Amino acid sequence: MSNTLNPRETADPRQKRPAAAAGPARTEEELTRAIAAETGAADFTYKSPRRVEGSIPEQDLHSFAAAMYSRVGFEHLSAISCVDWINDGEFELVYHFWSYRDNCLVSAHTRIDRAAATMATITDLWQPASFFERDIHEMFGVVFAGNTDLEKYILTDWDGPPPMRKDFVTRKFAHEHFHYKDYEPDWDELVQGGYHSNRGEGGTNG
């Protein structure tokens, strides 16, 4: 990542907020036009009131996020979330940006390869993004290149695979790892046709 993209370093230090963060609130249509003009991302559309959504190629996300901060005025990174599309072989990372000027949430969807899950970090733009990236690294195994702190976050004693991946079968793990007491009473067969015993291993994620 080039440091010139960092708005915190290039901006006037006396001016904490980007200039675009001030001004009258924009409608969703005005926002999509502003996003297209300032970042070049043309497919952002009105989703629902105060919600704008679109997709960004993996390699463009960092420059898009920098432009969203400095030129469109979205100061706040609300969250980064991750979805495992196992049948497509992809992870979907969703970056949620919030604007205090417009009271509007912009969600940028990025698809990355599932097998070699690597993504550029945005901690140089928003330092608190480190927490989201640590969390996603721990739960999905996505590596954020450039993030120097990808230590264990919540699962400190964890030594298994990333548990939120769809191919991680929590029921199987719980059976093997914990002292699991199976519960298959006699009335189960009579009342509901052996619901517990017919479920099989896995099936759903759990």
Added chain:
Amino acid sequence: MEKRLTQRSAWDKVLTNLQKRSLWMLHYCTGCGAVELPPTMTARFDMERFGIMPMVTPRQADILLITGYLSVKTLKRVVLIYEQMQAPKYVVGFGSCTINGGMYWNSYATMKSLDQYLPVEMYLAGCMPRPEAIISGFTGLIERIDRGEANTWEDYYKNYEFYRKNQEHLFGSIETNVDVVGDRQYYKFTEVQQ
């Protein structure tokens, strides 16, 4: 066990009679079941009429009440707390989460059965038990203490290797600063041969 029941001295009977009416409870509120404790303690159900009252430190507590699920991380803290408590001490598993995992039966992060890691004196079944059930369970515990039967805590000293093996299976070795093997010799318990 049989010997203890039949050959209880008069002093033992006096002691248990005093113990059963002054139980101090350390409640480790990990799960949602903790919301049933305020009505149990306060005016409506008034647990203190049985001599049970909340205590803030493990060293002065008699009952360790585990209200709900324990993740692997919190179980480690519970083991540290339990070993600090003075004997006799009674672990009470509260709610179905401590019995078989409850609604977290297939979770990757929570332990399923508390009696594999600590000697559980009594389980309060339910998701979650109402204050009546808690009071009923505790009066049962009081009766067990009165009869001299509430001795499950001795199992931690006798079967320490079993409990420690299960604990280390989940979170590796831990430093607890309590010499359980030394305490076993102090209480003159003999190790159970596996």
